[in-house]
Amino acid sequence: MPHSYITDGAEIYRQSFATIRAEADLARFSPEEEIVVVRMIHAAGMVGLEAHVRFSPGMAIAARAALEAGAPILCDARMVSEGITRARLPAGNDVICTLNDPAVPDLARQMANTRSAAALELWRPHLAGAVVAIGNAPTALFHLLNMLEDPACPRPAAIIGCPVGFIGAAESKEALMADLPVPSVIVQGRLGGSAITVAAVNALASRKE
Amino acid sequence: MPHSYITDGAEIYRQSFATIRAEADLARFSPEEEIVVVRMIHAAGMVGLEAHVRFSPGMAIAARAALEAGAPILCDARMVSEGITRARLPAGNDVICTLNDPAVPDLARQMANTRSAAALELWRPHLAGAVVAIGNAPTALFHLLNMLEDPACPRPAAIIGCPVGFIGAAESKEALMADLPVPSVIVQGRLGGSAITVAAVNALASRKE
Numbered sequence: 031m032p033h034s035y036i037t038d039g040a041e042i043y044r045q046s047f048a049t050i051r052a053e054a055d056l057a058r059f060s061p062e063e064e065i066v067v068v069r070m071i072h073a074a075g076m077v078g079l080e081a082h083v084r085f086s087p088g089m090a091i092a093a094r095a096a097l098e099a100g101a102p103i104l105c106d107a108r109m110v111s112e113g114i115t116r117a118r119l120p121a122g123n124d125v126i127c128t129l130n131d132p133a134v135p136d137l138a139r140q141m142a143n144t145r146s147a148a149a150l151e152l153w154r155p156h157l158a159g160a161v162v163a164i165g166n167a168p169t170a171l172f173h174l175l176n177m178l179e180d181p182a183c184p185r186p187a188a189i190i191g192c193p194v195g196f197i198g199a200a201e202s203k204e205a206l207m208a209d210l211p212v213p214s215v216i217v218q219g220r221l222g223g224s225a226i227t228v229a230a231v232n233a234l235a236s237r238k239e
Numbered sequence: 240m241p242h243s244y245i246t247d248g249a250e251i252y253r254q255s256f257a258t259i260r261a262e263a264d265l266a267r268f269s270p271e272e273e274i275v276v277v278r279m280i281h282a283a284g285m286v287g288l289e290a291h292v293r294f295s296p297g298m299a300i301a302a303r304a305a306l307e308a309g310a311p312i313l314c315d316a317r318m319v320s321e322g323i324t325r326a327r328l329p330a331g332n333d334v335i336c337t338l339n340d341p342a343v344p345d346l347a348r349q350m351a352n353t354r355s356a357a358a359l360e361l362w363r364p365h366l367a368g369a370v371v372a373i374g375n376a377p378t379a380l381f382h383l384l385n386m387l388e389d390p391a392c393p394r395p396a397a398i399i400g401c402p403v404g405f406i407g408a409a410e411s412k413e414a415l416m417a418d419l420p421v422p423s424v425i426v427q428g429r430l431g432g433s434a435i436t437v438a439a440v441n442a443l444a445s446r447k448e
């Protein structure tokens with residue numbers, strides 16, 4: 031007997047978001063933030079994630095405005111850049127991931143750092159006004175913060191800082207919110223990752239649910 | 240003052256896996272399963288995930304043997320296929336994702352199903368002996384189970400069934416373990432997703448941590 035299940039994608043989204051809004055505690059978020067958090071919860075399959083999400087004031091509005099103005103999206107990992115739904119982007123925005131650039135392995139050796147951190151050096155020509163989406167490597171977020179200590183380094187418009195894991199992830203995100211070089215959002219602690227990061231980008235790119 | 244942090248990728252992995260083994264309850268897993276679960280926890284940034292992971296008997300051994308014999312890996316989403324570390328694959332295995340095939344939108348309309356489910360119809364020539372990695376869409380897993388109700392449909396060697404979300408995810412994974420057409424692993428409930436699925440593939444592909 032074949033399994034019977036909902037096969038209408040739009041209806042699956044509608045019921046999913048309704049379930050999240052019924053179960054999650056979203057009261058402390060602004061309307062602009064709420065649609066981002068709902069999508070992050072959706073990607074994680076986890077009501078309760080909202081307790082760990084922190085926006086700096088105005089981040090959601092700043093990121094949305096940047097994307098509408100055509101800002102490129104700079105991603106630390108291919109899972110992030112591949113996950114972004116191109117049809118949601120408001121201005122045919124460039125989605126850039128430099129991790130697999132042939133210059134990166136040598137650069138990483140010279141810097142005595144990870145490839146994920148070294149790849150950010152190749153972001154410099156694209157960084158002014160960009161939306162940064164870090165969903166994998168704490169070393170990438172730490173290196174970005176160190177790059178931005180130089181006042182001559184171009185400023186992105188906003189940072190989605192959601193690296194995941196057990197070593198450096200929590201610390202790198204706390205450092206981002208302490209430095210706050212530009213408006214930012216994080217998932218505090220160990221949780222994070224490419225799916226949650228992609229969800230934030232996709233929500234900031236379009237109000238369509 | 241620049242932030243100081245661990246920049247040695249191998250050391251980050253070592254400390255991460257040591258933290259997971261110190262904190263997680265892994266006693267009920269076989270040695271072959273344990274290295275898979277540790278990597279799934281790592282990708283999720285979540286000790287406690289292990290309570291939701293269920294292997295059918297012999298799944299980890301069957302999947303590892305299939306990969307060593309050159310099995311293709313069939314992925315439901317680009318985030319899954321992009322996340323698989325090619326250098327870990329033991330036999331230059333093909334990694335296949337048919338979601339963006341130009342035939343899929345029409346097929347989805349004809350089937351009155353999602354593109355994720357329709358894309359699986361294009362798996363048929365690759366399905367015999369393959370390792371299936373479903374990390375996104377419950378409709379893909381349900382459709383695979385319905386395909387496999389036909390005894391003439393080729394059998395994969397193993398299924399990683401980890402779709403995520405609020406509508407159909409838990410149900411599709413329970414259906415997989417109830418039908419159990421081939422050895423399988425799931426994350427019970429809403430949790431799952433591309434990162435956890437990729438982690439399982441990467442762990443089954445190589446014992447290197």
